[in-house]
Amino acid sequence: xxxxxxxxxxxxxxxxxRDAGFSxxxxxxxxxxxxxxxxxxxxxAPELFFTTGIAVAFPRSPMVSAAVAYELVDNTxxxxxxxxxxxxxxxxxxxYGSEFARPAARMRDYALAVKACWRAFNREERLAHxxxxxxxxxxxxxxxxxxxxxxxxxxxxxxxPIMCRVAGEVADGIHVHPLHSMPYIxxxxxxxxxxxxxxxxxxxxxxxxxxxVFACPGDTPEARAPYLNVARRQIAFYGSTPNYAFQFDDLxxxxxxxxxxxxxxxxxxxxxxxxxxxxxxxxxxxxxxxDELADRLLDRxxxxxxxxxxxxxxxxxxxxxxxxxxxxxxxxxxRAG
Numbered sequence: 399x400x401x402x403x404x405x406x407x408x409x410x411x412x413x414x415x416r417d418a419g420f421s422x423x424x425x426x427x428x429x430x431x432x433x434x435x436x437x438x439x440x441x442x443a444p445e446l447f448f449t450t451g452i453a454v455a456f457p458r459s460p461m462v463s464a465a466v467a468y469e470l471v472d473n474t475x476x477x478x479x480x481x482x483x484x485x486x487x488x489x490x491x492x493x494y495g496s497e498f499a500r501p502a503a504r505m506r507d508y509a510l511a512v513k514a515c516w517r518a519f520n521r522e523e524r525l526a527h528x529x530x531x532x533x534x535x536x537x538x539x540x541x542x543x544x545x546x547x548x549x550x551x552x553x554x555x556x557x558x559p560i561m562c563r564v565a566g567e568v569a570d571g572i573h574v575h576p577l578h579s580m581p582y583i584x585x586x587x588x589x590x591x592x593x594x595x596x597x598x599x600x601x602x603x604x605x606x607x608x609x610x611v612f613a614c615p616g617d618t619p620e621a622r623a624p625y626l627n628v629a630r631r632q633i634a635f636y637g638s639t640p641n642y643a644f645q646f647d648d649l650x651x652x653x654x655x656x657x658x659x660x661x662x663x664x665x666x667x668x669x670x671x672x673x674x675x676x677x678x679x680x681x682x683x684x685x686x687x688x689d690e691l692a693d694r695l696l697d698r699x700x701x702x703x704x705x706x707x708x709x710x711x712x713x714x715x716x717x718x719x720x721x722x723x724x725x726x727x728x729x730x731x732x733r734a735g
Contacts, residue, residue, distance in 0.1 A: 400712045402430035405438040412439035418726030422447030452483030452555045457494035464515035476548035483555035502560040507531040509568045516550045559590040566594025571606035577636040579681040606704035612683035615691045629683045630671030692731035
């Protein structure tokens, strides 16, 4: 997982990532749009697989998202899949100046509109999407991209039951939130996905799980400390969202979100991570010596994830490049497993 960078930095990261033994890179969208960085990375390391996790959907027309993804799939030989997310109301309305109302229903219509565009690009059918939020019916030949027959995949980020049902109904995969536990996946996410899939006559097995992981390796407590410090703070930051309070409450950590928000209101941002205990980390992170990390990742995610994404690795390697080879060994072992 990585975020914004210059194009030359994205190309260099891709080369290092490929040489280390990883299978691909996931791009977030925060301070930059991801498309140009992915292009630079794909030119530098065409063997890698790329995805957005996620690109923000609602500020873009479904046609724009569909066209960019279609071009990336074409030029990477099928080694790209589009990950979309709703973002939160404040960003969509106040930063992007776009509409946010009823995000789950809007995302459902958005995903169907994107897929309608892809079918039209492939000349399978005339563009004719007439949804609740989006209506698309014009695609003259001169404005249609060059057709290809490579597989197109659309994934959406989902946390709550309504968006998980939408993913089960219309998406090819789910970007699971970094703040997750296995009880959450088993007891909340998967049942909602199955419900959505059943409503569309699909199998829940048709929906891939792309799961970012707070992996914290190190052979001594001192070596693990930098990873753990970042993981604790990120878990607290995500857990400050009121809609995510159930992630703590379900496991018996009631009131954690309220305590985090109290610290934030008091301006105690540097100590947020102190509220994330070792017991919490057992659920929300994978902490292990280097030679045990791959097995721990496989034990937790082998039967669930189609792809696991290392949340902390890029930042850690940037700070200490000597760990690149170790991360590569973990990646190779996970892929082999």
